[in-house]
Amino acid sequence: MLEAKIDTHTHTIASIHAYSTLMENIQIAKKKSLTGLAVTDHAPGLGIGETFPKSYFGNMRKAIPEVVDGLRIIKGVEANVMDHDGNLDLPTSTFEKLDLVIASCHEKVVKPATIKEHDKIWENIAKNPWVDIIGHSGNGNYDFSHEKIIKLFKEYDKIVEINSSSFPYRKNARKNCRDIALLCKKYRVKVTISSDAHFATDIGNFTESLNMLEDIQFPQELIVNRNLDTLLEALPKIKK
Template sequence: MKIIADTHAHTLASGHAYSTIREMAAAAKKRGLKALALTEHAPEMPGTCGLFYFQNLDVVPREADGVRLLMGAELNIMDPDGTVDLPEKTCRDLDIVVASIHPPCYGLDHTPEENTRAYVEVMKKPYVNIIGHPDDGRFPFDYETIVRTAKETGTLLEINNSSMRPQSSRKGTRENILTMLELCRQYEVPVTTGSDAHVDVDAGNFTNVREMLDYCNFPEELVITTDWDRLKEFLGIR
């Protein structure tokens, strides 16, 4: 299975990432990618960039080193009502929008029912393309509900390479990803692949992702990042 796009990565602008746009693009090129999404953390994440950063992204060329750049954001899901931290108009002007739960913004004290509701409400927002790292056992939720909602709303669920690093703070990720993949196969829900790279050497690194996809013999036709034309159509870009 050849993965040609990374739909979740960060640059220096996110505050706790360490490489520039050009460094990330060069690394993606070395890994043979056609496209790289740079999805900086939205404003409520401590240390990241502000609103105007996202409103000014039209100045950034959409190609570097022959790699198509998708300039976007990783929204923070703020509460069980699915509140996010960028205005809808700003999100609609981006190439790609990921929404994720992070402890500094969402907290660690919500119930599985509240976590499930948070994801469902976010997926109802038509400008959200992807749910980022829905694999962290610190935020348990009902996987069947989330997979079925993803199918209904046309939202992609992410297989996150960084989540499966041995040093990751996320809990139970491999088991949770396997559960999600089996449900995605059952309901024919496509997934996307994100390195969640915070430094250039990890851009397009899908070592753990490929291992999981191979382990469960996941259908290639349900991995949207194996087909650039299909991904472009999904995102509505040229």
């Protein structure tokens, strides 16, 4: 049976449109027997009233303990793709201070366009050495050439996110996530399973992703957050 023991994509009240504190998220993670939790609030490019400024992210490693109540805390960000060139909304100097960087497209920030333009986004993101995870890759508003780009993610050692919250809410996410996962299986591309929780009770909710991956007989060894050791191995910026 497939499993994931660390939630690699979660939000706190620092994302403004999320509704729980980091401690509340930690408490739920503990109750659900997770061994780690990544805090990945939205970067400032989402706009005023949606997130805290970049200083919030730059201070995380110093302010938040490495372990809280026995739970490993991974300090990260969900960075916004700002344009079709794949530029992100935080400087390298901030990324250097974080354990984990997710790059995601949000409709409020970068306008959905053609498959060719979306391919360009992910081609440039793949080459960005600071990006670890490709956020909610199954979003149908940003369709891309799946096979070509998944092969590129393999070449540049990116981790593809299978985002459980996308399944009911994002366009064609169930079909796209399945197609993407099958290609990750074919080309041996690493994935992470996440909740994208915006409220504490959703922390560790991987049901949609796990059910789909079980159905396609996805290899457990390609799931980087199956345990803490495998996640730390996949994220070179994290202090071991």
